[in-house]
Amino acid sequence: PLLLGEKSQPMDIGRKTRTFPAGIRRILVARDHGCAFPGCGRPPKHCDAHHVHHWADGGVTSVGNAVLLCRHHHTLIHHSEWTVRMVHGIPTFYAPAWLDPQRRPRRNLLHAAAAA
Secondary structure, eight states, rough: EEEEEEEEEEEEEESOOOOOOOOHHHHHHHHHHSOOOTTTTOGGGEEEEEESSOGGGGOOOGGGEEEEEHHHHHHHHHHHSSSEETTTTEEEEETTTTTTTTOOEEEHHHHHHOOO
């Protein structure tokens, strides 16, 4: 199924393709303002769209299942115990238990402060 936004931009294309179309990327840029990893200041042009629920595991290509990550943090999410989940439509990160035994939620507040 294809879900369109108010200006007919694609917001959810299901499993039709793994790559994120320009419409979804524009929405991610407006929401995340750059790499969403806590403390990272990389701008959107240096970021990839990442499937929160991985494409290989059945994840869909949609705004609600995507986050902007710079190459370094994209690799970190794929190859470490860091995790990202969407909480009320906002990308939220959880450090590995060895780093934060309570696995407290973390967000990138740098871009939010700059956007305000």
